[in-house]
Amino acid sequence: MAKPNSPITEHLAYLLAQANREINRQLELRLSKEGVPVEQWRILKVLSDGNGHSMGELADAVLLNHPTLTKMIDRMVSDTLVYRVQDPNDRRKVLMFISDRGKVLCKKLNSLAVDQEEHILESYGDKSTSELKRLLESLIDSSN
Amino acid sequence: MAKPNSPITEHLAYLLAQANREINRQLELRLSKEGVPVEQWRILKVLSDGNGHSMGELADAVLLNHPTLTKMIDRMVSDTLVYRVQDPNDRRKVLMFISDRGKVLCKKLNSLAVDQEEHILESYGDKSTSELKRLLESLIDSSN
DNA sequence: TTGAAAATATTGAATATTCAAGAATTGAAG
DNA sequence: CTTCAATTCTTGAATATTCAATATTTTCAA
Numbered sequence: 001m002a003k004p005n006s007p008i009t010e011h012l013a014y015l016l017a018q019a020n021r022e023i024n025r026q027l028e029l030r031l032s033k034e035g036v037p038v039e040q041w042r043i044l045k046v047l048s049d050g051n052g053h054s055m056g057e058l059a060d061a062v063l064l065n066h067p068t069l070t071k072m073i074d075r076m077v078s079d080t081l082v083y084r085v086q087d088p089n090d091r092r093k094v095l096m097f098i099s100d101r102g103k104v105l106c107k108k109l110n111s112l113a114v115d116q117e118e119h120i121l122e123s124y125g126d127k128s129t130s131e132l133k134r135l136l137e138s139l140i141d142s143s144n
Numbered sequence: 145m146a147k148p149n150s151p152i153t154e155h156l157a158y159l160l161a162q163a164n165r166e167i168n169r170q171l172e173l174r175l176s177k178e179g180v181p182v183e184q185w186r187i188l189k190v191l192s193d194g195n196g197h198s199m200g201e202l203a204d205a206v207l208l209n210h211p212t213l214t215k216m217i218d219r220m221v222s223d224t225l226v227y228r229v230q231d232p233n234d235r236r237k238v239l240m241f242i243s244d245r246g247k248v249l250c251k252k253l254n255s256l257a258v259d260q261e262e263h264i265l266e267s268y269g270d271k272s273t274s275e276l277k278r279l280l281e282s283l284i285d286s287s288n
Numbered sequence: 289t290t291g292a293a294a295a296t297a298t299t300g301a302a303t304a305t306t307c308a309a310g311a312a313t314t315g316a317a318g
Numbered sequence: 319c320t321t322c323a324a325t326t327c328t329t330g331a332a333t334a335t336t337c338a339a340t341a342t343t344t345t346c347a348a
Contacts, residue, residue: 005254008189008205012264012273013167013182013257015280020164021207022287023157038157045152055297061152063165068335070298092296092343110149113157120156124286129156132279135272136159142268143166199327212305214328236313236326 023120030112034105039064039072040081041113044098044106047082052095054087081105167264174256178249183208183216184225185257188242188250191226196239198231225249 008014028038042062047053053061059069073096076082081102087093098106121129152158172182186206191197197205203213217240220226225246231237242250265273 005192008186010277011257012261012277012280013171014186015277015284016160016164016167017207019280019283020160022284023160026287027157042152042158045149048149056295063161065336066297067299067337071334090296090344094297113155117156124283128279128282132276132283133154133156133159135276135279136156136163138272139163139268139276140159140166143170200325209306210327211307211329215304234314234326238327 026119027113027116030116031109033112034108036105036109040076041106041109043069043072043076043096044081044102044109047096047098048103048106050098052085052087052097054093054095056093058096076102170263171257171260174260175253177256178252180249180253184220185250185253187216187220187240188225188246188253191240191242192247192250194242196229196231196241198237198239200237202240220246 009018024038031038031041039062043058046058046061055066055069055073058073059066062069064072073082073084077084079101080099082096082098085095085097087095153162168182175182175185183206187202190202190205199210199213199217202217203210206213208216217226217228221228223245224243226240226242229239229241231239
């Protein structure tokens with residue numbers, strides 16, 4: 001008998017891509033109110049601990065390749081949202097810091113993002129959301 | 145008292161992006177054995193039902209914008225994996241079909257993808273995987 | 289101490305994606 | 319019928335991303 005080839009919509013990789021696309025689209029829509037791409041919000045959020053973060057560290061944290069990050073940071077420096085400082089302990093590294101202007105923007109973006117999370121909680125449910133988060137974390141863990 | 149700003153790693157949007165990136169990276173790695181990007185595998189898989197699918201339908205199914213799909217299909221036509229036929233019932237539409245060569249390739253890709261799914265099942269577990277799939281489907285549903 | 293290898297970030301060329309506009313066809317209202 | 323709006327797909331220009339190569343600094347073994 002013929003093996004019924006599972007449709008693409010049943011693959012985990014596809015479901016993840018689809019869910020990610022949809023949620024990201026919604027978030028993008030909100031952040032566009034401030035004219036900021038999702039990646040820049042991530043960068044600002046990571047830097048908003050006030051510490052310096054190297055480019056490599058940042059690239060990992062915000063899920064961008066090094067060259068892509070470099071060019072995005074160039075733009076953000078032009079917009080005076082962040083600034084570069086050479087790491088005094090290891091001069092190969094560049095430490096990124098958030099500016100005051102960046103902090104102000106980040107706050108606005110955070111509340112837009114919180115809006116979205118709340119909207120998800122409403123339509124999707126408290127329980128499902130936290131369970132999904134748990135499973136995603138554990139999937140990520142098990143992939144390393 | 146200060147509101148502790150939740151780190152980016154706790155946002156659903158971030159967890160989805162991270163999981164998607166990782167799983168996609170793994171799949172990419174396997175499919176690269178045949179030199180095919182993930183999106184092309186999706187296209188072949190959708191077309192492998194043997195029916196004609198319009199570009200709009202395909203774009204939705206494989207999570208690509210229209211112009212991006214058009215250009216990717218151009219490449220696949222050059223590689224004789226798929227071909228275009230004008231829809232006789234609505235001449236605005238183009239129906240895409242998979243070629244014999246495309247079918248052969250798709251089979252090979254399917255087994256590479258199955259390898260990955262099995263690898264995930266092993267390291268992540270049967271139960272978690274099906275539960276995660278269920279939650280993702282329901283998230284996608286609730287977003288429409 | 290020196291010199292080769294590793295780590296870090298950036299650059300430039302090649303490639304891919306996106307946005308806005310265009311061409312062709314259909315639908316449907318007057 | 320005719321015309322105008324909507325649908326479908328493609329194109330070209332602008333933008334963004336990636337790959338490979340480069341420059342700089344550090345590490346570490348000989």
